[in-house]
Amino acid sequence: MSEGAVAWMLVATAFVLLMTPALGFFYGGLVRSKNALNTMMMSFGAVAVVGLAWALIGYSLAFSSGLPVVGDLSYALLRGVGLEASGDIPHVLFMCFQGTFAIITAALISGALVERMRFGPYLVFITLWAILIYAPIAHWVWGGGWLAELGALDFAGGTVVHINAGIAAVVGALVLGKRRDYGRQAILPHNIPFTLLGAMLLWLGWFGFNAGSALGANEIAGLAFANTMLAPMATGLMWMILDLIRDGKATAVGLATAIVVGLVAITPAAGFVSPLSAIALGALAAFPSYFALLWRARTRLDDSLDVFAAHGVGGLTGAVLTGVFAQESWNGVADGLLFGNPMQVVIQIVAILAVIVYTALGTFVILRAIGLVTALRVSEKTERLGLDVAEHGEQAYTSGEGAVLLLPSGRASEAGFVSGAAVKHVGGSA
Amino acid sequence: MKLIVAIIRPEKLNDVLEALFRAEVRGLTISTAQGHGGETEQVETYRGTTVKMELSPKIRLDIGVSDHFVEPTVQAILSAARTGEVGDGKIFVLPVEAVYRIRTGERDEAAVTPVA
Numbered sequence: 221m222s223e224g225a226v227a228w229m230l231v232a233t234a235f236v237l238l239m240t241p242a243l244g245f246f247y248g249g250l251v252r253s254k255n256a257l258n259t260m261m262m263s264f265g266a267v268a269v270v271g272l273a274w275a276l277i278g279y280s281l282a283f284s285s286g287l288p289v290v291g292d293l294s295y296a297l298l299r300g301v302g303l304e305a306s307g308d309i310p311h312v313l314f315m316c317f318q319g320t321f322a323i324i325t326a327a328l329i330s331g332a333l334v335e336r337m338r339f340g341p342y343l344v345f346i347t348l349w350a351i352l353i354y355a356p357i358a359h360w361v362w363g364g365g366w367l368a369e370l371g372a373l374d375f376a377g378g379t380v381v382h383i384n385a386g387i388a389a390v391v392g393a394l395v396l397g398k399r400r401d402y403g404r405q406a407i408l409p410h411n412i413p414f415t416l417l418g419a420m421l422l423w424l425g426w427f428g429f430n431a432g433s434a435l436g437a438n439e440i441a442g443l444a445f446a447n448t449m450l451a452p453m454a455t456g457l458m459w460m461i462l463d464l465i466r467d468g469k470a471t472a473v474g475l476a477t478a479i480v481v482g483l484v485a486i487t488p489a490a491g492f493v494s495p496l497s498a499i500a501l502g503a504l505a506a507f508p509s510y511f512a513l514l515w516r517a518r519t520r521l522d523d524s525l526d527v528f529a530a531h532g533v534g535g536l537t538g539a540v541l542t543g544v545f546a547q548e549s550w551n552g553v554a555d556g557l558l559f560g561n562p563m564q565v566v567i568q569i570v571a572i573l574a575v576i577v578y579t580a581l582g583t584f585v586i587l588r589a590i591g592l593v594t595a596l597r598v599s600e601k602t603e604r605l606g607l608d609v610a611e612h613g614e615q616a617y618t619s620g621e622g623a624v625l626l627l628p629s630g631r632a633s634e635a636g637f638v639s640g641a642a643v644k645h646v647g648g649s650a
Numbered sequence: 651m652k653l654i655v656a657i658i659r660p661e662k663l664n665d666v667l668e669a670l671f672r673a674e675v676r677g678l679t680i681s682t683a684q685g686h687g688g689e690t691e692q693v694e695t696y697r698g699t700t701v702k703m704e705l706s707p708k709i710r711l712d713i714g715v716s717d718h719f720v721e722p723t724v725q726a727i728l729s730a731a732r733t734g735e736v737g738d739g740k741i742f743v744l745p746v747e748a749v750y751r752i753r754t755g756e757r758d759e760a761a762v763t764p765v766a
Contacts, residue, residue, distance in 0.1 A: 405664045604661040613694045621684060622705025626693070 254606025378488025386532020
């Protein structure tokens with residue numbers, strides 16, 4: 221173990237954990253104010269349930285030796301996950317670092333489910349999804365599974381995290397169906413500053429995500445850091461140029477989206493490509509996602525916050541371009557297409573296809589299974605009223621006017637406006 | 651001329667605007683409001699503090715119309731804003747002494763007739 225590595229990985233793990241609340245702000249700003257809390261709770265809730273599911277069982281399925289397709293239960297309930305070294309850091313810290321990845325991946329899917337999914341079934345869904353879909357795929361790529369054997373390059377999770385979540389989001393949006401108002405009336409972001417704040421906090425967390433994936437305080441961490449800084453800058457600039465060409469105005473939601481797309485695209489490549497290649501990769505990544513977004517909005521697919529266009533398409537672009545720009549003189553692992561190894565692109569595509577097929581089928585089965593037991597969607601009335609009040613009994617923005625304090629006995633503190641009016645708990649007819 | 655004041659549910663605003671547009675009512679003002687009309691209250695909890703929300707968010711529409719437009723306007727709002735549950739709102743029809751269009755100084759009927 222090295223002290224430098226332990227120190228950096230402690231910080232990196234905390235940074236990656238910050239990404240999920242940051243995503244809550246990013247998503248929360250993009251929905252209508254009546255659903256702001258519910259949308260943010262989808263991220264914050266994921267921290268609790270997925271984090272625990274990971275510690276108790278997910279980590280074992282992903283990182284114990286087991287089979288090529290999935291690990292076994294030898295680390296279940298954190299048995300054998302102690303202070304011994306795992307590379308340069310304590311095993312228990314490695315488990316936490318990987319746990320933060322599971323949390324953000326599950327939370328990413330929520331962008332396709334917002335403004336209509338019941339909160340309870342959502343928590344059940346992401347918990348099962350993290351265990352049954354995320355953990356095996358993490359095993360394939362990082363846990364010594366079959367894609368690792370094949371030589372697929374995924375530095376920090378382009379395939380495992382972003383393509384995975386992007387495809388699950390499409391399936392989720394299809395199973396759940398579109399929002400009642402989708403395509404009927406304009407659904408506008410209620411707080412774009414939240415979205416910008418969320419994007420910048422995601423970027424901060426992403427330094428832990430990518431540079432931390434070097435699993436040490438070393439040269440590759442430095443390279444991943446530089447690439448994580450440069451690629452989104454190129455994507456942001458390119459996105460603003462595309463916006464300016466399209467209708468003469470660079471948009472804030474567009475730039476916030478571009479930052480995320482750039483971060484997604486550089487994720488699989490962060491420790492494998494040169495900084496100059498990272499700039500090229502970031503700039504190129506703007507195009508597929510930009511046009512996927514424009515196209516999606518004209519379809520009936522209500523992937524509400526464009527998880528597929530940002531993470532699915534951005535992840536695909538990044539994963540393929542990793543196979544193009546990888547440079548052994550920088551990473552010491554493998555060359556890509558540009559440096560005389562065309563086979564790497566083929567391996568990347570095999571990895572992408574495997575993840576797409578498994579996550580699409582698995583996500584569909586999990587959601588349908590939960591749907592057999594209980595309703596996935598809120599009632600039409602709740603959807604009209606907003607999920608904050610109906611699902612959480614709170615509002616994001618309250619004036620306090622007309623609120624009467626209820627004493628523990630259940631009596632109002634003073635005579636109400638309508639004395640003796642029945643009190644209804646959730647979804648009352650306001 | 652009449653001033654039609656309608657208090658409706660916020661989630662019904664889009665339906666009402668659509669209905670008014672179809673009834674060819676082209677000018678209106680809306681504002682957000684809070685009110686109470688006998689509906690059951692919602693209970694919300696903030697860190698152990700439980701409160702009963704006695705005032706519900708509403709939208710208020712102010713529409714100045716000429717006499718023969720009163721009925722279509724009222725019918726449009728009635729049909730679009732109704733859910734059948736307590737809390738759907740009210741429509742008030744008020745007499746108006748005079749209306750001026752600020753841009754041109756036109757008065758009364760001319761002032762509430764939309765520009766072609």
